[in-house]
Amino acid sequence: MTEPTTDLDPGLAEAGAVLATESARFASFGWMRGTSGNLSVVTSRDPLRLAVTASGLDKGELTASDVVLVDAAGNAVSGGRPSAEAALHARVARLTGAGAVVHVHTVASVAVAWRRPEGIIFRDVEMLKGVGRPTHAEEVMLPVIANSQDMTVLGDRLEAARDPRMPAVVVAGHGLYVWGADPRQARHHTEVVEWLLELELAKG
Amino acid sequence: MTEPTTDLDPGLAEAGAVLATESARFASFGWMRGTSGNLSVVTSRDPLRLAVTASGLDKGELTASDVVLVDAAGNAVSGGRPSAEAALHARVARLTGAGAVVHVHTVASVAVAWRRPEGIIFRDVEMLKGVGRPTHAEEVMLPVIANSQDMTVLGDRLEAARDPRMPAVVVAGHGLYVWGADPRQARHHTEVVEWLLELELAKG
Amino acid sequence: MTEPTTDLDPGLAEAGAVLATESARFASFGWMRGTSGNLSVVTSRDPLRLAVTASGLDKGELTASDVVLVDAAGNAVSGGRPSAEAALHARVARLTGAGAVVHVHTVASVAVAWRRPEGIIFRDVEMLKGVGRPTHAEEVMLPVIANSQDMTVLGDRLEAARDPRMPAVVVAGHGLYVWGADPRQARHHTEVVEWLLELELAKG
Amino acid sequence: MTEPTTDLDPGLAEAGAVLATESARFASFGWMRGTSGNLSVVTSRDPLRLAVTASGLDKGELTASDVVLVDAAGNAVSGGRPSAEAALHARVARLTGAGAVVHVHTVASVAVAWRRPEGIIFRDVEMLKGVGRPTHAEEVMLPVIANSQDMTVLGDRLEAARDPRMPAVVVAGHGLYVWGADPRQARHHTEVVEWLLELELAKG
Numbered sequence: 060m061t062e063p064t065t066d067l068d069p070g071l072a073e074a075g076a077v078l079a080t081e082s083a084r085f086a087s088f089g090w091m092r093g094t095s096g097n098l099s100v101v102t103s104r105d106p107l108r109l110a111v112t113a114s115g116l117d118k119g120e121l122t123a124s125d126v127v128l129v130d131a132a133g134n135a136v137s138g139g140r141p142s143a144e145a146a147l148h149a150r151v152a153r154l155t156g157a158g159a160v161v162h163v164h165t166v167a168s169v170a171v172a173w174r175r176p177e178g179i180i181f182r183d184v185e186m187l188k189g190v191g192r193p194t195h196a197e198e199v200m201l202p203v204i205a206n207s208q209d210m211t212v213l214g215d216r217l218e219a220a221r222d223p224r225m226p227a228v229v230v231a232g233h234g235l236y237v238w239g240a241d242p243r244q245a246r247h248h249t250e251v252v253e254w255l256l257e258l259e260l261a262k263g
Numbered sequence: 264m265t266e267p268t269t270d271l272d273p274g275l276a277e278a279g280a281v282l283a284t285e286s287a288r289f290a291s292f293g294w295m296r297g298t299s300g301n302l303s304v305v306t307s308r309d310p311l312r313l314a315v316t317a318s319g320l321d322k323g324e325l326t327a328s329d330v331v332l333v334d335a336a337g338n339a340v341s342g343g344r345p346s347a348e349a350a351l352h353a354r355v356a357r358l359t360g361a362g363a364v365v366h367v368h369t370v371a372s373v374a375v376a377w378r379r380p381e382g383i384i385f386r387d388v389e390m391l392k393g394v395g396r397p398t399h400a401e402e403v404m405l406p407v408i409a410n411s412q413d414m415t416v417l418g419d420r421l422e423a424a425r426d427p428r429m430p431a432v433v434v435a436g437h438g439l440y441v442w443g444a445d446p447r448q449a450r451h452h453t454e455v456v457e458w459l460l461e462l463e464l465a466k467g
Numbered sequence: 468m469t470e471p472t473t474d475l476d477p478g479l480a481e482a483g484a485v486l487a488t489e490s491a492r493f494a495s496f497g498w499m500r501g502t503s504g505n506l507s508v509v510t511s512r513d514p515l516r517l518a519v520t521a522s523g524l525d526k527g528e529l530t531a532s533d534v535v536l537v538d539a540a541g542n543a544v545s546g547g548r549p550s551a552e553a554a555l556h557a558r559v560a561r562l563t564g565a566g567a568v569v570h571v572h573t574v575a576s577v578a579v580a581w582r583r584p585e586g587i588i589f590r591d592v593e594m595l596k597g598v599g600r601p602t603h604a605e606e607v608m609l610p611v612i613a614n615s616q617d618m619t620v621l622g623d624r625l626e627a628a629r630d631p632r633m634p635a636v637v638v639a640g641h642g643l644y645v646w647g648a649d650p651r652q653a654r655h656h657t658e659v660v661e662w663l664l665e666l667e668l669a670k671g
Numbered sequence: 672m673t674e675p676t677t678d679l680d681p682g683l684a685e686a687g688a689v690l691a692t693e694s695a696r697f698a699s700f701g702w703m704r705g706t707s708g709n710l711s712v713v714t715s716r717d718p719l720r721l722a723v724t725a726s727g728l729d730k731g732e733l734t735a736s737d738v739v740l741v742d743a744a745g746n747a748v749s750g751g752r753p754s755a756e757a758a759l760h761a762r763v764a765r766l767t768g769a770g771a772v773v774h775v776h777t778v779a780s781v782a783v784a785w786r787r788p789e790g791i792i793f794r795d796v797e798m799l800k801g802v803g804r805p806t807h808a809e810e811v812m813l814p815v816i817a818n819s820q821d822m823t824v825l826g827d828r829l830e831a832a833r834d835p836r837m838p839a840v841v842v843a844g845h846g847l848y849v850w851g852a853d854p855r856q857a858r859h860h861t862e863v864v865e866w867l868l869e870l871e872l873a874k875g
Binding site: 292387388389390393398399447450451452454455457458461462465466467 | 497502574614639640642
């Protein structure tokens with residue numbers, strides 16, 4: 060797809076390879092249409108560094124070099140051009156301690172949040188155990204926050220709204236932010252949250 | 264994905280390979296999102312032994328060694344950590360004589376059971392022949408049972424509710440248990456029951 | 468999957484290979500769940516002979532030898548066990564002059580026919596050109612007939628209901644019969660009819 | 672699939688290979704059922720020449736030679752038989768300056784246009800940035816035009832209805848026309864517009 064813009068650090072290229080695989084998976088589900096969405100993985104905690112997928116590319120066609128290293132503010136340290144949303148990835152990593160963040164544009168997340176702008180309440184669903192709840196009987200809310208093009212505003216809303224029991228937030232009219240300890244757990248959390256949203260749609 | 268935790272018995276590894284293939288198939292349909300669901304195959308009747316997929320792994324990425332041998336109570340005999348649900352697989356095998364059990368989390372099963380908590384009645388559908396009914400004209404109920412984290416409670420409910428003419432039960436807010444003489448028949452029963460549920464959703 | 472039951476005639480094996488490929492395609496769409504559905508291709512007109520997919524097998528896993536040669540009454544001439552529905556395939560071939568017949572179980576066909584038991588009327592849809600109509604502006608009905616386990620009864624209903632302008636009939640509570648000059652045209656007609664039915668569902 | 676009808680110009684064959692890949696992608700999404708739809712790429716501006724996919728073939732099975740070179744009127748310059756719709760591709764290229772045009776038959780486009788024959792208004796959706804809008808907050812209309820078998824009539828309607836801020840038009844009862852600077856951008860625009868339409872359907 061793209062020429063590597065730098066001689067990538069081997070560690071960054073390895074992170075890029077993981078992100079490319081995960082992106083291709085989500086793209087195959089139709090959750091990253093066009094060039095939408097982005098994924099990240101924390102490569103260092105102190106100082107905070109995240110490898111983030113490069114902006115403007117087809118998320119089903121990324122290679123290991125389609126990756127950018129950003130700092131805690133989402134600014135590029137090495138690699139190509141990050142999305143403005145890289146700043147939000149970094150903020151989620153700082154705020155939650157997550158090691159990986161997934162941002163996807165799913166139809167279900169936008170459709171359900173449109174009906175439930177105050178947040179989406181789940182209860183009596185076994186699948187809640189897939190985001191770490193001890194039992195299906197617990198009631199948990201998936202927060203919905205208003206959209207903004209300003210990543211500081213969006214991050215403030217996410218910080219104010221998030222529930223530590225739910226590793227995800229819906230941005231209204233936009234899509235999902237989901238996180239986990241590593242890319243595989245973030246993937247599983249994403250799949251579980253999307254399943255819960257598709258169930259809401261199917262219930263009518 | 265995972266290191267084999269023991270030198271697996273060749274018979275168990277063979278069962279594991281079959282379960283890995285079947286799991287990957289169901290995962291590709293979106294019926295095992297996150298790490299949800301589990302599959303089993305009976306390897307011995309007396310004493311009862313089942314090979315069950317290992318817990319906590321991505322069901323699209325299992326290998327032949329991601330399998331546990333459990334006894335009639337669902338306790339591990341060899342291999343890694345079984346899901347608590349292994350006990351229910353073993354109980355289904357004892358109760359029904361089934362040689363294979365499928366447990367998947369499908370959106371349709373939870374959505375339809377939410378509307379019909381007393382059970383889902385099918386009639387005048389040719390697809391009923393796919394679960395062994397002699398004609399489309401027979402009326403059959405797919406039982407719905409309440410969910411529980413206690414496998415004994417769940418097994419008692421399944422035993423009380425099941426209809427010998429329908430090799431499946433829905434656990435409300437949770438998913439499907441389906442069984443058959445062997446993994447391929449259990450697969451086909453699962454596909455047929457899910458099709459019937461998707462039809463119910465589509466009828467509105 | 469299965470052992471060849473006879474030394475297949477090379478021509479029959481070739482037909483079997485085509486049918487296996489077409490079946491795998493339809494199975495991948497979820498239109499042949501369990502072991503449902505069957506496909507045929509005319510191999511001789513006088514006397515009438517059809518190669519039909521063997522019964523009871525997974526339609527995504529057929530091989531070139533999973534095929535039966537049947538006569539105008541649907542009785543096996545060579546190969547394994549045909550489905551009872553082979554008789555209906557033969558009747559469609561006689562009645563319409565079709566060279567290939569597709570029978571699939573789609574959710575949309577059963578769901579829409581359940582709402583419109585008198586037949587499904589399409590108009591003002593460009594996709595009608597895909598079943599041979601000269602323009603989108605023509606009004607055409609897709610007939611719906613009642614189901615039966617008796618292939619003579621079902622054939623009589625199909626013969627009475629069919630419209631020469633529409634190479635398909637829905638069997639209520641059952642699925643679709645679609646035909647064409649050869650397997651590829653039958654495939655395209657099947658895809659077009661199913662698309663039209665999915666549109667009806669989506670219109671609500 | 673088809674024998675090359677001419678010794679194709681290498682440049683045309685290269686365009687054909689790109690179109691075949693893009694077509695197979697859209698076909699895999701179910702957006703080109705039967706033999707529906709067609710894709711084009713501009714190969715020369717002065718005089719205007721477009722490579723267009725050949726008519727009547729399965730869009731998931733095209734090869735590099737299943738392509739026709741047409742002029743500004745949609746008439747064949749070299750290669751096989753173009754669809755009548757090639758004239759509309761050429762007109763879109765002239766009118767908008769696009770380098771690639773996608774015409775697909777999606778269920779969502781027809782279903783949503785059926786409810787909103789005056790045009791489909793989108794607002795407060797981040798995905799609008801995927802068709803070039805600077806922010807989610809802008810309100811944009813996706814025009815809907817009446818269908819016709821006359822490409823001049825259809826082109827006049829498209830020219831009258833189109834909004835320069837939206838690289839797409841829905842033809843009622845028919846499908847989508849979408850364009851972009853090159854085949855990849857046209858692909859991304861198509862995916863984004865279809866996502867927006869699927870969201871409309873999901874909102875109910």
